[in-house]
Amino acid sequence: MECSFGLTGKDFVLLAADTSAGRSIIQMKDDENKIKALGPHIAMAYGGEAGDTNNFADFVDRNLRLYQIRNHTPLLPAAASAWIRRSLAESLRSRHPYSVNLMLAGFDITDSTSHLYWIDYLGTKAIVPYAAHGLGQYLALSTMDKWWTEGVDKREGIEILKKCVDEVGKRSTLKFKFNCILIDASGIHHINLDSSDPIAEMEQAGKAAEVINPNPPLDVGITA
Amino acid sequence: MEYNGGSVVAMIGKDCVAIASDLRLGQQSVGVAMNFEKVFPVNDKLYYGLPGLATDVYTLREQLRFRVNMYRMKEEREITPKTFTHLLSSTLYEKRFGPYFLEPVVAGLTTPTELEPKPKPFISTMDTIGCITTPKDFAVAGTAQDKLYGMAEGLWEPDLEPEDLFETISQTLLNAVDRDALSGWGAIVHVITHDKVITRQLRSRMD
Amino acid sequence: MALFDQRPAYAHEPTVAPIEHRFSPYSDNGGTILAIAGADFAVIAGDTRQSEGYSIQTRYARKVWQLTDNATLATNGFAADGKNFVKRVKQRLEWYEHAHHKPMGLKAIARMIQTMLYGRRFFPYYVYNILGGIEEDGTGAVYSFDPVGSYEREACRAAGAAQSLVQPFLDNQIYFKNQTPAPGAEAFVPGRLPMATVLGLVVDSFTSATERHIEVGDGLEMYVVMKEGRQTTDLTDEGQLPAGMKVEELGSMGEGRGEKTFLVSMPLKRD
Numbered sequence: 001m002e003c004s005f006g007l008t009g010k011d012f013v014l015l016a017a018d019t020s021a022g023r024s025i026i027q028m029k030d031d032e033n034k035i036k037a038l039g040p041h042i043a044m045a046y047g048g049e050a051g052d053t054n055n056f057a058d059f060v061d062r063n064l065r066l067y068q069i070r071n072h073t074p075l076l077p078a079a080a081s082a083w084i085r086r087s088l089a090e091s092l093r094s095r096h097p098y099s100v101n102l103m104l105a106g107f108d109i110t111d112s113t114s115h116l117y118w119i120d121y122l123g124t125k126a127i128v129p130y131a132a133h134g135l136g137q138y139l140a141l142s143t144m145d146k147w148w149t150e151g152v153d154k155r156e157g158i159e160i161l162k163k164c165v166d167e168v169g170k171r172s173t174l175k176f177k178f179n180c181i182l183i184d185a186s187g188i189h190h191i192n193l194d195s196s197d198p199i200a201e202m203e204q205a206g207k208a209a210e211v212i213n214p215n216p217p218l219d220v221g222i223t224a
Numbered sequence: 225m226e227y228n229g230g231s232v233v234a235m236i237g238k239d240c241v242a243i244a245s246d247l248r249l250g251q252q253s254v255g256v257a258m259n260f261e262k263v264f265p266v267n268d269k270l271y272y273g274l275p276g277l278a279t280d281v282y283t284l285r286e287q288l289r290f291r292v293n294m295y296r297m298k299e300e301r302e303i304t305p306k307t308f309t310h311l312l313s314s315t316l317y318e319k320r321f322g323p324y325f326l327e328p329v330v331a332g333l334t335t336p337t338e339l340e341p342k343p344k345p346f347i348s349t350m351d352t353i354g355c356i357t358t359p360k361d362f363a364v365a366g367t368a369q370d371k372l373y374g375m376a377e378g379l380w381e382p383d384l385e386p387e388d389l390f391e392t393i394s395q396t397l398l399n400a401v402d403r404d405a406l407s408g409w410g411a412i413v414h415v416i417t418h419d420k421v422i423t424r425q426l427r428s429r430m431d
Numbered sequence: 432m433a434l435f436d437q438r439p440a441y442a443h444e445p446t447v448a449p450i451e452h453r454f455s456p457y458s459d460n461g462g463t464i465l466a467i468a469g470a471d472f473a474v475i476a477g478d479t480r481q482s483e484g485y486s487i488q489t490r491y492a493r494k495v496w497q498l499t500d501n502a503t504l505a506t507n508g509f510a511a512d513g514k515n516f517v518k519r520v521k522q523r524l525e526w527y528e529h530a531h532h533k534p535m536g537l538k539a540i541a542r543m544i545q546t547m548l549y550g551r552r553f554f555p556y557y558v559y560n561i562l563g564g565i566e567e568d569g570t571g572a573v574y575s576f577d578p579v580g581s582y583e584r585e586a587c588r589a590a591g592a593a594q595s596l597v598q599p600f601l602d603n604q605i606y607f608k609n610q611t612p613a614p615g616a617e618a619f620v621p622g623r624l625p626m627a628t629v630l631g632l633v634v635d636s637f638t639s640a641t642e643r644h645i646e647v648g649d650g651l652e653m654y655v656v657m658k659e660g661r662q663t664t665d666l667t668d669e670g671q672l673p674a675g676m677k678v679e680e681l682g683s684m685g686e687g688r689g690e691k692t693f694l695v696s697m698p699l700k701r702d
């Protein structure tokens with residue numbers, strides 16, 4: 001059983017995904033990272049059929065990287081979401097469909113807007129202010145319905161996310177650990193949800209909290 | 225069809241047509257988004273609605289945008305509602321043995337030409353593999369289809385003016401989707417006239 | 432020797448194939464019923480087509496039954512169960528009248544129907560019931576039931592094959608759903624519409640359902656139960672009824688308080 005959340009705010013997007021990996025009742029790992037940075041301001045949380053997930057995530061990652069190499073500019077969130085959706089939709093009617101659900105979060109630095117896309121293995125895409133996959137849908141969508149408001153700031157956003165994580169801890173018989181990132185104008189940052197003030201911790205850590213960008217801009221004279 | 229939910233209705237008026245959809249996107253009983261429009265413009269006198277499987281809504285919409293653009297460039301004119309209906313129909317029939325799970329509805333006005341100086345307002349609908357029906361009154365599709373039939377049959381009358389047509393299609397849609405668990409969560413209506421398109425979001429029950 | 436290869440027909444082994452002999456005690460006979468309550472009257476209506484699958488068994492089968500001077504019952508679903516259920520309800524009403532020297536009140540009939548239906552919880556009457564009439568306080572009332580006896584008093588209800596077509600229309604026109612009164616205008620109150628309006632809505636509901644549903648059509652029977660004091664002319668006057676209606680006053684069934692029941696009928700499309 002898997003669980004992931006996404007939440008947009010005024011100048012940021014949050015993504016959280018559980019870190020378990022296993023099969024049916026057996027857990028084999030409790031520190032599996034299921035969030036992947038795809039560019040300087042874009043990341044996705046993914047889950048689904050084991051094997052398909054990492055393969056598809058790598059496929060997306062490498063293709064976005066290729067785009068950036070060819071065009072000297074990263075794909076913006078809206079365009080990336082369209083490409084990923086199409087890949088899944090084409091895969092769905094192929095001989096070996098990918099069984100991967102994902103949430104794509106991005107910050108568009110050209111107009112300073114945050115974006116969140118809820119995408120499932122069929123290629124269904126929803127443009128949403130907040131969303132959940134897996135167990136989170138049944139347990140925490142209502143929590144987000146209640147607490148989320150237009151233009152929440154980073155601290156409020158984290159508080160809402162914590163409420164969701166707590167809800168899953170309280171109402172589910174499974175134990176989850178969560179991995180969390182925050183994307184804003186300055187890039188992708190790790191968030192420690194167990195901290196009393198995750199934002200202060202993130203700001204204090206500075207560079208140390210940054211998620212390593214897999215697709216750094218190339219130094220070829222023209223930059224992104 | 226019942227996986228994501230959603231409904232579309234179109235109606236003919238006096239020198240106008242209207243087309244409307246709900247805004248829900250669900251995954252079975254769970255509501256995911258309340259901003260999922262199912263009606264799209266082709267040009268400013270032609271709209272179409274695609275209720276059904278959400279992934280196919282995007283896929284077919286992208287496919288149609290490509291084909292309509294190609295038509296526009298080759299023919300150097302806008303596509304007519306009738307031609308678009310046949311384009312849509314053949315696009316669906318291409319996938320005869322692995323269909324798109326959609327039941328499209330088309331609504332538009334034909335620009336008068338010398339050959340056809342007084343064209344009638346046009347609506348059409350088709351099944352998942354593109355079998356066309358062109359009703360004289362209204363067309364309905366989606367998970368609230370039977371409810372929409374009951375409402376539309378009771379409220380619609382011939383030769384409605386744009387504002388009356390707006391009221392008729394809005395009441396038809398709202399009351400139908402309120403009795404359907406898989407449709408609702410807001411609605412959007414487009415009334416197409418020869419000189420403008422009136423688009424309004426409706427406030428509705430959100431349960 | 433080939434002569435002996437084929438054994439004569441009578442000597443063939445009997446085929447042993449499992450033949451299914453399962454008796455299904457239920458059927459669905461289509462049709463639709465509908466009832467609307469007014470301030471001092473109730474209309475209980477049903478179409479008269481009875482079908483099984485794509486075959487029409489008869490174009491005239493009653494689905495609406497007058498029970499007392501102030502109660503009329505509509506049944507829909509499995510026609511045999513419906514008939515038998517009405518028969519037993521009428522029998523219970525007769526026993527009640529013998530025991531208490533008065534006809535049973537509407538809300539008591541409603542409760543009795545629920546006990547009778549729930550009594551068959553594990554072999555139910557496959558019937559949706561709608562009971563309409565005049566309450567003891569003189570108000571028009573509609574009670575709707577599910578096959579096992581869940582019931583509720585409402586201002587209107589549709590049931591049967593075209594329920595999904597008719598009920599949203601009623602929500603809109605009777606409960607004024609999704610309608611807002613003009614600024615300064617009086618608030619909408621369900622269950623207060625004049626009789627002519629209600630009858631018009633019933634006719635529209637059934638003509639719509641007939642148009643779009645194959646199991647609805649042939650004829651429409653509307654039973655109008657009026658509170659004492661209301662006149663026959665309330666129904667027969669010019670403008671009260673749509674054209675082409677046949678009106679028949681049904682005589683008193685016993686010691687009511689002077690409520691009147693009328694049967695208003697009209698043809699529906701037969702295709």
